[in-house]
Amino acid sequence: MRPTIAIVSLIAVFAGATSLQAATEAEFSAAYAAAEAANKEAGSLRNQWTTTAATLAAAKKAATEGNFDSAVAASREAEALAKASIFQATSEKTLWKDMEIR
Amino acid sequence: MRSAIRFALAGFALVTLIGAAAVHAADTPNPQADAAAFKKFFTDKFPKVKLEDFVNGPYSMDEGLYRQWQEKEQFPPYEFSVEMGKEMFSKPFKNGKSYADCFPNKGIGVRQDYPYFDTKQGKVVTLELALNQCREANGEPPFSYVRDEMAALTGYMAFTSRGKPFDIKIPDDPRALEAYQKGKEYFYTRRGQLNFSCATCHVQSPGERIRAEVLAPALGILNAMPIYRSEWSGMGTTSRRFTTCNSQIRGVPLSPQDDEYRDVEYYLSYVSNGLPISGPGARP
Numbered sequence: 001m002r003p004t005i006a007i008v009s010l011i012a013v014f015a016g017a018t019s020l021q022a023a024t025e026a027e028f029s030a031a032y033a034a035a036e037a038a039n040k041e042a043g044s045l046r047n048q049w050t051t052t053a054a055t056l057a058a059a060k061k062a063a064t065e066g067n068f069d070s071a072v073a074a075s076r077e078a079e080a081l082a083k084a085s086i087f088q089a090t091s092e093k094t095l096w097k098d099m100e101i102r
Numbered sequence: 103m104r105s106a107i108r109f110a111l112a113g114f115a116l117v118t119l120i121g122a123a124a125v126h127a128a129d130t131p132n133p134q135a136d137a138a139a140f141k142k143f144f145t146d147k148f149p150k151v152k153l154e155d156f157v158n159g160p161y162s163m164d165e166g167l168y169r170q171w172q173e174k175e176q177f178p179p180y181e182f183s184v185e186m187g188k189e190m191f192s193k194p195f196k197n198g199k200s201y202a203d204c205f206p207n208k209g210i211g212v213r214q215d216y217p218y219f220d221t222k223q224g225k226v227v228t229l230e231l232a233l234n235q236c237r238e239a240n241g242e243p244p245f246s247y248v249r250d251e252m253a254a255l256t257g258y259m260a261f262t263s264r265g266k267p268f269d270i271k272i273p274d275d276p277r278a279l280e281a282y283q284k285g286k287e288y289f290y291t292r293r294g295q296l297n298f299s300c301a302t303c304h305v306q307s308p309g310e311r312i313r314a315e316v317l318a319p320a321l322g323i324l325n326a327m328p329i330y331r332s333e334w335s336g337m338g339t340t341s342r343r344f345t346t347c348n349s350q351i352r353g354v355p356l357s358p359q360d361d362e363y364r365d366v367e368y369y370l371s372y373v374s375n376g377l378p379i380s381g382p383g384a385r386p
Contacts (some may be wrong), residue, residue, distance in 0.1 A: 043354075
């Protein structure tokens with residue numbers, strides 16, 4: 001029984017330590033790729049935001065400096081911005097009519 | 103009982119058909135009705151402003167600005183640009199031809215006819231595009247759509263057309279109507295992180311201030327192009343105005359003279375038909 005508890009405890013401690021660890025380059029790459037893909041989709045809808053581009057640039061800069069925590073956070077923010085611009089472009093396909101002078 | 107059910111069903115079908123027809127009618131582009139509604143909206147909103155004064159943008163909305171502008175017109179800041187444009191316009195290309203060879207009436211007093219829908223090219227041709235097409239057809243490199251040379255040329259051509267009413271035509275070609283409709287859609291579509299459309303500023307808020315500036319009404323807004331802007335410390339083309347508007351609302355601008363920009367210029371010019379050309383203009 002004791003060895004089992006010890007092993008489980010060790011796994012738990014290790015897992016906890018992992019989650020507290022700084023973000024890795026791989027995590028940044030995945031987050032950045034997702035943000036870039038969303039921004040590309042916004043581009044195909046002709047509705048990219050300047051803030052998305054600026055946040056993507058900030059993410060890349062942080063990664064270059066080895067600050068992957070900031071790089072991942074900025075990438076996720078850029079992805080959220082890009083998704084918001086996609087939502088805007090999609091909903092405006094019909095909503096624009098509400099503003100029309102008739 | 104059966105006949106009552108049949109009658110009810112027939113009635114329901116008729117109502118559905120009428121409803122569908124009404125929706126269809128509302129969605130069918132009607133540029134003439136749009137232009138009339140556009141003018142009515144602005145003249146109702148600003149009953150003291152004469153129709154032809156809307157081309158003076160913010161100056162028509164604010165008495166103090168109007169007086170400042172009249173004084174500024176004694177020595178207009180766009181004067182040098184008009185002179186430069188005149189010189190450029192009359193200078194022959196390397197092949198001996200000139201801009202005059204590319205335009206009706208040798209390019210004098212024709213600003214009010216641009217943009218037009220070119221049925222051969224199948225697209226809207228703005229004055230800026232026509233000028234660059236003229237250059238390229240004569241072996242000259244195109245000018246940047248947002249720099250001083252293009253502003254000078256269009257400024258000179260506008261100057262020779264002052265007072266002539268916008269006369270934008272939509273030919274009997276479904277592509278022309280489609281371009282008009284797409285321009286309208288672009289005008290009213292919100293974009294950028296600030297979630298603004300062109301109409302947010304120029305329909306909902308003309309006469310209001312955005313920071314230190316008084317917003318211009320959309321009616322007649324292109325009649326004054328190109329413009330000298332104190333904010334820019336220089337001249338700006340229609341292309342420059344559209345792209346900077348997009349940046350200001352935190353949207354990535356499209357390339358100058360992309361379809362969307364040419365179409366929105368077509369729409370905005372058409373709904374201002376009858377209003378005089380006042381360009382080049384000067385704005386704070």
